[in-house]
Each structure stands twice: as C-alpha cells, then as structure tokens.
Amino acid sequence: MSSAAANPGSSLASASPVAKSAPPPRLKVEQVTYAYAAADRSAPNFSLSATSFQAQRQEIVAVLGPNASGKSTLLRLLAGVVGPLSGRIEIDGVGLGDLDLRTRAQRIALVQQESELLFPLRVWEFVLQGRYPYGRRLRFESDKDSLLTGNALAQVGADSFAGRWMNELSGGEKQRVILARALAQEPSLLLLDEPTQHLDVGGKVELLRRLRRLADEHRYTVIVVTHELNLAAEFSDRIVLLHKGKCLRVGSPVEVYDRGLLEQIFEAPLDVDIRPNGRPRVTLRGSE
C-alpha cells in the first residue's frame, strides 16, 4: 500500500456503537503495521510491524526507542498523515480513517518543530490559528475563539508574551506557543514529536511537568515520542518500546525497563534502579 493520506473527502462516519458499560479508550491502536512503498525512493524501505496499545484519558504515553525504530512512523499514523497497512486506530471508538480532516483536527493536535515562518506573526495570532477546525471555512474569529486562545496561552504560561512576534522568541518559548496552539484545538489527543530535542535540562523537566499537569487537570491524553529514558520513566503512565520497527513491550515504566532489554536496544552498558517513588532510573554503567 502506498503512502496515501487518509481520504479527506470522506464524511464523518457515524460513531461505532459504544458499549454502555465502559467508555471506549481514548486511543486504541490495534495490530497496526506500515511499510513505505517500494516505489517511494526518498524514504527508507522501512516498516512498522504489528503494534498495539491503548491510552486512556489523563494518561501520558511515551513512545520510546533509539533512532530509526519507527517512532516517527507511529506518530504519523496516529496523526492520520498516513493510513496503516493493516490494523486499526480508533479515537473514542471511532476509526481514524473515517474522520474527515476538520474533525480529525478537532480531536488530534500535533506538536512538532515549527517550519520557518514566511511572514511575521504575533504569538496570539499564531495560537488563534488553532481554532481553525471549528466554524465555517472563511470566518472571522468569535469571542469564544479569543477566550479559548487566551486560556491555551495561560495553560502553557505564555500569556505574558502573547503580544510579541513569533520570530523573536527563544526555542523554549516558541515550543510553548506551539503547544498552546495545539491546546487551542481542544483536542482529545495531544501528540508530541521529540519535544525535548532543543531544550536544556531545566526546560525538559518543565515541559514534562506541564504535560503532566495538562493531563491531570485538563484531562488530555498525551502521546510523547522521545528517546529520553528517564524523563519518560518519570512522567509517563505507559511506555511503548520500539526497536527496529517492532513493538517489543507495552506497559508501565517499571514493567518495560528491563536492563537486558534496554541494553540490547540502546547498545550501551546500562543500569536500572528503582527510585523511591516506584519509577525506574537508567544510568550509564562503567564510569565508576
């Protein structure tokens, strides 16, 4: 199957019948596989083999693995950019492929490195764009949009520089703003692609703390793609461990962080301790 995007022309299908007893999981990934078409020469001939996991409300799931393990592919599948070769992805019980573009944008928000802006834009204008999926195509923003934009900025602590120009911001500030735009979409699912890449240690921790708070207080479901072992262990509820396209393990940090497994995957001598709060910590061995 070629790298076709989910069909934008499909209308919103009626939601699959929901069991009265328990609400469906926020995110359900079932036996999803993916392969780049052989004809697509620009992409490496890579595949993601059967991966399954679930995520509930208020959960942070970390997708973990070394480079080229299939993390980005999984994220693209979750964002709906490409459709899976086989298997199924469901958001609140509705298949991802059944959603049209706008509805998908109302459910899923992606946070990634921003490409360079062509024309100057203010921070609040940028975040306001997150309201696009709501309302008619050509529209002027309503008061509700402004309100939600303000809220999103407050949630990420960026309201103090709401009036500044985007290209004046530092890396960390910019990322907060991008996150704010994602929040303005009022999504069910927040996807983050290696968000800690350009941040210093303090920034990394601050971001993860913020995500934790967002998940706990505002009931988001957060999927974070990262290779930061300790941050993932500290802040996430569930870990999906990938290696060379294979999903090796899904579970809580303690369950997943097996020393032998981690050493094999990351090809480095490692030690795994359990900290007082029950979360594992990974350190590099051999420097004593």
Added chain:
Amino acid sequence: MVQVTLGGGELIRARRYRWLFLLVPALALSCGEAFAALQTANSSAGPQRLASHTVIDGVGRQVKIPANVDRIVSLAPNLTETLYALGLGERIVGDTNYCDVPPEAKAKPHVGAPVNPSIEAIVAQRPDLVFATTSINRPETVDALTRLGIPVYTTDPHTVRGMIDSFGRIADLVGAEKQGSALTASLNARLGALHARLATLPTIRVLFVVWLDPLITIGQNTFIADALQWAGAESVVVSQQNWPQLSFEEVVRLQPDYLVFAASHPGEGGVTAKGLRSQPVWKDLRAVQQGHVAIISDEIDRPDPGLIDAIEQLAHELHPDAFKPDAAPAGSSSKASRERVAFRAFGKKSEIAPQGLKPLMKGRWVMSDLKVRPPKDRLFSANYLRDDARLESGLTTRCCECAH
C-alpha cells in the same frame, strides 16, 4: 526560505470608516449608470457628419468620406508632406511630432508620435478625415478612431507609381482634384523622363543600407525597392521580409556595385565614403574601394512627392553619363542646400517672387505660365518644373552646392 520582515499592519489604526459606508452604494449606482451610458456613447459617437460617399482605402477598409473635408489630421510625416504638396496645408489641423517638412508643419497642433498618438488629442481637433499609413502607424490606432466614428484613410505604398496614384486619390477625396492631377501629372512625367533616359542602360546592383550595425537592408516589397528600380538600380538582396537583416558575409558574396545610404542613416555623424574606407570590414568591399558610395536625401525613406527628388538624385549619381552636364537638376543636393539655392536665387526670404510663379512651399516654385522667362542670373530649384517646360524656357538650372 527568505524571511521577509515586511508587514505588520500597524500603520493604520484609524476607525473613521463609518461615513464612508454611504459612499459605496452611491458609487455602485453611478458606476451602473455610467456603464449604461457607455453603450449609447459608442453607438452615437462623434459629431454628426453627412457621409458623402464610401471608398475603399489602401488596405481594403471601407471609409465613409464626409461631404466637406475641411479639417484633416495627418498621422505620418510623409502624409503631411504630401498634403502640403497638394496645397492643402491650411486644412491640416493636426499632425505628429515628427512632421517637419515643410517647416510650417512643425507649427501645427501635435497629436503625438505616429506610433502612439493620443486619440484624445485627435478627437479634440474634430477632424473630418484622418490619414494614416501602413509604413508607420498601428492598426490599433486606426481601429480606435474608426470606433469613435472618425473616418480614417490608410495608404499602403508599395510602389512608386502606386504612391503617385494614391496622391491623386487623396486629392480626390478632399475635393482638390485639380491640384491632384497637376501633381500626379508632373511626378509621372518626371518618372517617365527618367525612364526614357535610363531604359537602355544596364541596371546597377546596389545595396541600400538602412542601418549599419546590425546591417539592415530593404525587402523587395517595399517602395524603396521600387524607387531603386526607377533610378536605374536594383537591390542585390531579394527578401520577402520588409527589413531583412544581413550578415556581412552575404554582402561580401554579393559584392554590390554601389552602396546607397540616406543622409540620416545610420545615425548622427552619418556615413561618408571616406569614413567607410577606414572601417575595418567595409574597406575591403569593391564598392567602397571604388568610391561608389551614394548618399542621398532622406526623402528616399518617405513615400511622398519628395521621393521623386531622391530618385532623380540617385539616378544622377549612379548614371552620370545619362544626363547632359548642363541639365544637371538640383535634385541631387540635400534638402538643406536645395533651400539654400532657392533663397540665394531670391535673395531674402521675404522677396517677392517673379511674376507668374506660384509659391507652393518656401524654396520651391512652379512655373505656372511658361511665357515668363526669368532673368538668366537667377537660379531656381527645378523640382516641380516639368521637363518639357525646362527645355522650352531654356532655363539654366544649375545647382552650385551639390554633394558631388
């Protein structure tokens, strides 16, 4: 990607837009009515003229000529000169910036350049008839004027005889038949006389140079090519294009007997035989080495009565032996010296002409009454003298400031 730091939109903050809301419906209404008016304006365009008759002009268009043609606009210098030659100078109410022959033409109201005149300026003169020519005007100009109800007659000169005929037609159109037939008769007679002299002589192969660099010459469909034939020459270049560009090698291959330039070609400074002899490639041409470089009047470029002067001048240069030495016409001089001759002949400009001579243009005279014999010490410009008239009156027409 280029980061453009333009924009920001902070320059306008005023909120005083409200009163302008009234403007929009008012504008819409007036625009609508204006467009409606456009419809009627075009259908009843132009001052009402009584169309006298319809003719077909030189390019095959139908033109409604009004009964009285009192106001004429000329869109090309050669047309202006022709109209003056027909004695219609006073009827011209507008001409182009470049109409400079005769000098009175410069004082007429201008309508712009021949290629892009101002339609409004033409309309402002309220002409009864406009003359255009394919050699320099654009069809779009003619279309625009026709659309406004102004009749435009376009000439399309390809041959010298045809050009002379068109003079007659122009004269007929404006009710000046007598002047027309006089002019055409005189010009045709001169052509006839030339032909008689040169018929038995071999034609001289010439290269007519319009521009030196790039080297441009004339095609066989131009009136210049025809004019060359009347002067007992022929262009060595045969081309369907009007202004073919030649490579110099081709010239060397063709080795014309003569090079012919008009006085203003190819630019300021002009061209002289001596100058060419010092030019790197030209000096090796046989024609240059033999001094066979003819520089003739600019009238060769213009399809108007002065073209005949230029033809005669060229004929004299190419076939000097065909003409009796004492009858060398003054036509071989440049325009300036022609006028100088005329002024010299009659002293000051304000001098009254001898009896019997009718002035057409300053410096040019026509013998109206053959019985009058001007005194021998006077010199005349013989341009409009009929050949037989010259012979009969025994006039000495010698030019003392020729280019030879």
Added chain:
Amino acid sequence: MRTLTARRVIGACAMLLGVLFVVVVISLRMGAFPLSVRDIVATLFNGVLGRRERIPSEFALVVFGLRLPRIALGILVGAALSTAGAGFQALLRNPLADPYVLGVSSGAALGAILSLIFIPHVPGAIQAAAFVGAAATITAVYFLGRRGGQLDSATLLLAGIVAASFLSAGIMFLMTTLPGRDLRGMAFWLMGDLSSPPPTQNVRAWFVFLFVVFAIAAGAIYLTASDLNLILTGEKEAQHLGVNVHRVKLVVYISASLLTGLAVSVSGAIGYIGLLVPHAMRMLFGNDYRLLIPTSALGGAIAIVVADTLARTVVAPTELPVGAMTALAGAPVFIYLLRRRVR
C-alpha cells in the same frame, strides 16, 4: 488581542474605495481634450440621471467613449493582477512571486502573436487567442509542477520559469516574422497597454463579462483566505489543523492563473503591480489574507489608474504604454518599501 473582524475588512475596503473614486475623478479630468471638472461632473451627473441628451456629444464621446472605458479596464486589470499576485505569493511561499512567474503572460503573448500571424484584424481574436495561450500554459505548468500527485511549490516555480523562458524564445522568434506594423502593435501589447478598444460593439456586455470572470476567480481565492493564512505558517501544520492543502492549492492556482490570463489578454503584460501592491497592502494592513485580498484588489486598481493617468499625460500628446510607467515607478517604490520595513 484584537482579532480581525468583518467590520474592519469592510472599513478598510470602504476607505480604499474612496481613494479610488477620487483617483478616478482626477483621471477623468486629465487628457488632451479640454474638460473642466465641472464639465466632467455635469457629464457624469447627467449620465447617471439618464439625461443623455443634455450632454454635448463630444463630452460624452471623450468621457464615456474614451476615458471611462480605459479607466474601467484599468481598474479591472489592476484588481486582477494584484489579487493574483497575493495568491501566488501564498501558493509559492515566495514573497518575490508575481503573477507572471509561472509563464502565464508568455503563453498569452504567444497566443496573441499567433493570432496576429494567422488571423489578423479579426476583432477580439487577439484577446481570445491570448486567453487560450494562457490557459494552455496554466495546464502545462500544472502538470509539470506536480510532485507525487500534488502541487509542490518549489517544483511549480521551476516549471513556471522553464515554461516562461521557452515561450519567450518562441515569441522572439515569431516576432522577427511579423510585418512592420503588426510588430509595432505587438511591442506595445507586450509592454502592457490599456488603450486598445473593446473588441465588441456592446461595450457594456464586454465589461460585465470581464467583471463576472474577475468576481468568480477572485471570490474563489477569497474563500480560501483563512486556509492561506494557515498554509503560510507551514503546509504540514496546516494539514494537521484541518486544511485541505491540496485542494486549496489547486483552487488558488487555477483562480490566480485565470485572473492573470484575463488581465494579460486584454491589456498585455503590465508589470510590478502583482508584485508590489500586495506588499504595500501588507505594510498597511497586515498579513491576514482575509484583509489582504480585498485591499490588494482595490490597491491594484488605484495603482493602475494612477499609472495610466501619468502615462497619458507625462509626455502628452504622446502616450506611453502603462506598462512602461509601472516599470519606471515600480523600482523606486520597491526600494522605498524595502527601506520602510517594520522590523
């Protein structure tokens, strides 16, 4: 934070309409035929009220037959070019894009030349052939500019440049075969000239037709204004926000090319308007396309009427083609804009 409201858009447009009105009245005043403002106002007034018998026939001729059609054409062409320019700048993600960068004007010029060669002096032939040439170029560049089945900005730009140079070569070659007077006409057409009369007798129908085509194409672009705002921050991001990027790009491509083809068919390739007017409007009103598109259209109309008025009067009675005036004035204006960058 002050979001863009419909009221602000209407207010800005009303202000520009006012400026346009003033410019039109001034332009009506200028010309070789002596007409005072009183004459003009009286003529317009009587025309609006339908009292056409009261207008002296020459006033009617000059105002309604000569100046007003030219101004109306200028407004249409200016609005079309600026809107197309704004659209292309977004589509190609390049602030230096102008409506001709994709070769549409060269295609139209080639069509015009071919019509001059094969069917000269048929009224309306040049415009129709130019439009056909433009349409053919649009289609060809579209297919060349695709990558993976979708319009890709960089590929599109390259395809357009290649098409433009190829077509220009063809034009130059053909121009050497034209007889003298058609060549002159063609040279004027290439420079951009508003003085050609309408090709049909029914002037009103002609303008209605042009306006309808303009309204459809410009309206289609305007409907994508919100989408364009998002696309300018990044195509992938726009897609994630729910923008159907592929469809928006196609609509903008076709509409902007249509506008360009329309403008070039009736008046030749007038330069600088499509490039500079959107930038000037950005400086005045900001980058939001919901405001930029209508203000660019009005700004372009104002610019062309000013340029054409200057072209008619600067070296009177000779008339410069309006494209020469926009080129002469365009460069200094561009430099001025660059120096007045906000940051």
